[in-house]
Amino acid sequence: MEDNIRVTMVEPGAVETALAERTMDEEAQEGIRALYQLDLLPPEDIASAIANCVSRPERVSVNEILIRLTQQANQPTGVDRLKPRRE
Numbered sequence: 001m002e003d004n005i006r007v008t009m010v011e012p013g014a015v016e017t018a019l020a021e022r023t024m025d026e027e028a029q030e031g032i033r034a035l036y037q038l039d040l041l042p043p044e045d046i047a048s049a050i051a052n053c054v055s056r057p058e059r060v061s062v063n064e065i066l067i068r069l070t071q072q073a074n075q076p077t078g079v080d081r082l083k084p085r086r087e
Contacts, residue, residue: 006061008053013068016040038071 023029046067053062 004058008050008062009064010046010050010053011064011066012041012046013066013072014038014040015046016042038069041067041069 023032049065049067053065056062
């Protein structure tokens with residue numbers, strides 16, 4: 001490729017965001033509330049991974065970044081299978 005354009009797909013797991021307050025769909029809100037029972041990833045974890053990706057030399061292309069909570073890592077999709085955090 002002449003332009004050396006690199007594309008990376010970033011797939012974050014459960015990240016601490018204000019998403020629940022901005023989502024109008026009730027079913028989606030329930031799923032997000034279930035995630036809030038976990039120790040969520042701070043946004044800085046995702047930002048750090050992206051910064052690492054874009055700072056690679058031009059010869060390196062990171063095609064995909066999948067970042068999940070340890071609790072979420074071995075689970076299929078769906079928050080119903082996640083274990084809530086212990087208090």
